[in-house]
Amino acid sequence: MSTDLKGRTALVTGSIQGIGFETAKLLALQGAKVVLNNHMDADALQAKVDEIKTAGGDAIGVLADCTNKDDVTNLVNAAVEFGGGLDILINVAGGLIKRVPIAEFDEAHFDTIMNVNVKTAFLVTSVCIPHLIKSKAGRIINFSSQAAHDGGGPGAAAYAASKGAIWTMTKGVIKEVSSHGVTVNAISPGFIAGTAFHNTFTSPEVHEKVTGMVPLGRLGESIDIANVVLFLASDMGAYVNGQSIQVNGGLYMP
Numbered sequence: 571m572s573t574d575l576k577g578r579t580a581l582v583t584g585s586i587q588g589i590g591f592e593t594a595k596l597l598a599l600q601g602a603k604v605v606l607n608n609h610m611d612a613d614a615l616q617a618k619v620d621e622i623k624t625a626g627g628d629a630i631g632v633l634a635d636c637t638n639k640d641d642v643t644n645l646v647n648a649a650v651e652f653g654g655g656l657d658i659l660i661n662v663a664g665g666l667i668k669r670v671p672i673a674e675f676d677e678a679h680f681d682t683i684m685n686v687n688v689k690t691a692f693l694v695t696s697v698c699i700p701h702l703i704k705s706k707a708g709r710i711i712n713f714s715s716q717a718a719h720d721g722g723g724p725g726a727a728a729y730a731a732s733k734g735a736i737w738t739m740t741k742g743v744i745k746e747v748s749s750h751g752v753t754v755n756a757i758s759p760g761f762i763a764g765t766a767f768h769n770t771f772t773s774p775e776v777h778e779k780v781t782g783m784v785p786l787g788r789l790g791e792s793i794d795i796a797n798v799v800l801f802l803a804s805d806m807g808a809y810v811n812g813q814s815i816q817v818n819g820g821l822y823m824p
Contacts, residue, residue: 571804571805571806571808572804572805572806573600573800573801573804573805573806574600574601574804574805575597575600575601575602575658575800575803575804576601576602577601578601578602578603578653578657578658578705578707578803579602579603579604579605579649579650579652579653579654579655579656579657579658580594580597580602580603580604580605580657580658580659580660580803581604581605581607581645581646581649581656581658581659581660581694581698582594582597582604582605582606582607582660582662583607583636583645583660583661583662583663583690583694584607584608584636584662584663584664584690585606585607585608585618585660585662586606586608586611586614586615586618586631587618588762588792589662589713589759589762589792589795589796590606590660590662590663591606591618591792592792592793592795592796593660593662593792593795593796593799593800594606594618594622594629595621595622595625595627595796596793596796596797596799596800597658597799597800597803598622598625598627598628598629599622599625599626599627600800600804602628602657602658602803603628603629603652603653604622604627604628604629604630605629605630605631605632605645605648605649605652605653606618606619606622606629606630606631606632607631607632607633607634607636607645607663608631608633609633609634609635609636609641609663610633610635612631612633615631615632615633616631618631619631630648630652632644632645632648632649636663636690636693636694637685637686637689637690637693638693639693639697642693642694642697643697645694646694646697646698646701650701655701655704655705656698656701656702656705657702657705657706657707657708657709658707658708658709658711658803659694659695659698659702659709659710659711660711660713660799660803661690661691661694661695661710661711661712661713661736662713663686663690663691663694664686664687664690664691664713664732664733665686665687666683666726666729667679667682667683667686667729668725669723669724669725669726670725670728671724671725672727672728679728680728683728683729683731683732684728684732684735687729687732687733687735687736688732688735688736688739691712691736691739692739695710695712695739695743698710699746699747699752702747702750702752703747703750703751703752705751705752706751707751707805707808708747708750708751708752708753709752709753709754709802709803709807710740710743710747710752710753710754710755711754711755711756711757711799711802711803712736712737712739712740712754712755712756712757713733713736713756713757713759714733714734714736714737714740714756714757714758714814715729715730715733715736715758715759716758716759716760716761716816716818716821716822717729717730717733718730718733718734718736718737718758718814719758719814719816719822719824720822733758736756737756737758737814740754740755740756740812740814741812744811744812748811748812753802753807753808753810753811754811754812755802755807755810755811755812755813755814755815756813756814756815757795757798757799757802757814757815757817758814758815758816758817758818759790759795759817759818760784760790760816760817760818760819760821760822761777761780761784761789761790761818761821762789762790762791762792762794762795763777763789763790763791777789780821783821784818784819784820784821785819785820785821786819786820788819789819790817790818790819794817795817798815798817802815
């Protein structure tokens with residue numbers, strides 16, 4: 571078995587930066603036709619597509635708001651047209667948005683968190699399933715978080731709850747698609763440096779503190795996560811199903 575993805579098409583939501591982009595690029599360099607997505611910056615999206623093409627991969631970019639079903643339908647249709655089908659769905663779209671202590675509960679913030687982290691994954695998965703079932707190597711890879719397992723940092727309770735929902739969703743979806751040969755797994759990243767998430771919401775002091783807590787002695791990088799996605803998306807991960815894979819250097823050990 572190998573990680574060769576020639577002849578397969580992958581859709582990666584939320585893929586113009588950080589983990590999403592490194593994943594899209596790696597899959598493309600392994601031979602997949604890859605569809606990148608974001609929801610509001612066409613120029614940045616095209617720049618990332620061009621970067622992948624320059625590196626030797628095959629990709630397109632589709633602007634779509636994954637909280638909107640019409641946009642999602644257009645996104646998936648574009649992916650199927652581009653690749654002649656769809657084999658791999660990677661639900662990366664999401665984010666912390668901001669830190670809000672639970673005692674200062676903000677209903678609008680809560681709704682936004684649930685929309686961008688949970689609704690996106692449900693909508694995209696729903697529209698993709700009929701196409702993935704037709705594939706001989708259907709894969710759904712969702713993005714949960716270490717926060718789903720340990721509650722996250724201060725002001726991240728809503729985010730942690732949304733990522734917990736992603737893990738529960740993963741276990742539910744396998745009951746609907748695995749009889750068709752489609753595997754469904756989640757990845758739970760730990761502290762991944764250089765991402766918009768931690769660059770925006772985590773201080774340099776916390777970066778340094780957490781580095782000292784990781785048994786491997788370093789923070790994670792986006793490529794560390796992309797490598798796990800590649801394993802799950804390839805034939806090497808064909809019998810992994812219904813799992814939440816922790817990728818955190820030993821920072822959290824359930």
